[in-house]
Amino acid sequence: MDVRVQSEPFDFGAEAGRFAEGHHTMGAVVTFTGIVRDDDGTLDRMEIEHYPGMTERALEAHAREAQERFSLGDVLVIHRHGALRPGEMIMMVATAAPHRADAFEGAQYLMDYLKSRAPFWKKEYTADGAAWVAAKDEDEDALGRW
Amino acid sequence: MDVRVQSEPFDFGAEAGRFAEGHHTMGAVVTFTGIVRDDDGTLDRMEIEHYPGMTERALEAHAREAQERFSLGDVLVIHRHGALRPGEMIMMVATAAPHRADAFEGAQYLMDYLKSRAPFWKKEYTADGAAWVAAKDEDEDALGRW
Amino acid sequence: MQILYFAWVRERIGEARETVETEATTVTELIEELRARDPRYAAAFADLSALRVALDQDLSDFDAPLDGVREVAFFPPMTGG
């Protein structure tokens, strides 16, 4: 299990490749990557605030829960904070499991918890000014599945 | 959309990294990788037979269906045939979508169809001999979701 | 008409493909013809629930007509991924 909270960019391809290497009893690896969207080309940057200490604890707790619940052989979580430009990768999770259903569900569970229960807050800066991103009801609702 | 059927190994990290690069309207990328398992250390190799022509058509049809159904911005499918050793990567899919639910579901849909509807057959070679891998009821059942 | 066999169907029949002249109008009729030909075919087609068929590279049913079909393939349930 590997959980990292950092302001620096990470190399998704290298992380994913390393995570998927060397498994002999895990038949399935799933990765998820979140990217800063800029649908209408007006976003200058996103700034992600976090709660140092609690963030790491929350991510580690969620990763441990996912690992036990879905019998994951390995889990990786990387989440950035600070300023990110459109197209930059915000975060990634990766899960390894013997079979695909657990690998997929483990990654989805991690994402659903991370969206609504890990202490990060996003602020978007456009030419029109800055605004905090509001939490979505659908993200809160997604937790009902688990 | 990119669909490849090949006997050569592929570089999962490089493919995943390239696939996730340069998106400005897709906020979510999901990858799945299938790996040759060898739970008890007795597997020498797996040989994957396929139906040249039909395999490519089936994978392309499934990729197109997934793309439309889940509004995917991009889809990648790579599937190997021939001899593979334990720990080697058999195949990968990758999906890009504006939001995570579609990226996850698109990848799961592709995997469920690929497991039971793409013309591949696996034979396992152990010290005890060779045996065709039987299709699993749960893989057929998984299609009921869609 | 080209007939293709894959996986253990291919192994039981002993060939990957062959060309046959047939008057069969459906897949089921074609299977009856093949079964009558040789015990290898009878063994391969003993349990149709364990078989799948593709007509011109599209998955099909056993009662599908062979009208205009150039390539028939028989194989066990697929195990990709």
Next chain:
Amino acid sequence: MQILYFAWVRERIGEARETVETEATTVTELIEELRARDPRYAAAFADLSALRVALDQDLSDFDAPLDGVREVAFFPPMTGG
């Protein structure tokens, strides 16, 4: 007791953290004390349904006791991922 503020709660109050001496026994009582102190706090705590609280870095309820708690954090619903 350390109190931390994040995101727009931090912006409304104008500080990221402060140390307070309080007799409050629950989070709700602490909020009442803060609200009475200054309009900035009243603005930040105007709508509790838009707020979340963590006690010693664990998400908690507003009626949770403050017994032994060293760090209280107030923030809007989280938007990670």
